[in-house]
Amino acid sequence: MWAILIGAALIIGGFVFLFSSALGRRPSDPHHMPQGGSTLEPRREGLRFLGISQNWPALAVIAVGALLLAFGRYS
Structure with a gap:
């Protein structure tokens, strides 16, 4: 039981760590594209x-x- 809970927490923590660089950035200043628009x-x-x-x-x-x-249920 504990292995499954720890595994779920590691997966959630891994995704938070994966997206933390994108979530922590401030939006950049808009720049203009050559085709027009920003x-x-x-x-x-x-x-x-x-x-x-x-x-x-x-x-x-x-x-x-x-x-x-995957293997937590066997222990």
């Missing part, structure tokens, strides 16, 4: 913020939590 997206960042190299600690916590959920 956007709050950062310039030329692309999808680098989704990379495993920056998010591996949170993904490891989520994986440990998933293992505890």
Whole structure:
């Protein structure tokens, strides 16, 4: 029972840790796009913020939590 509760807490904590960088940022100043209009997206960042190299600690916590959920009922 405790393994399942700890696993669920680790998964939730992993997701909070994963999204904490996005949640903690202040919105950027809007800049104008070449096509017209404005956007709050950062310039030329692309999808680098989704990379495993920056998010591996949170993904490891989520994986440990998933293992505890999967195998917690056997202990």
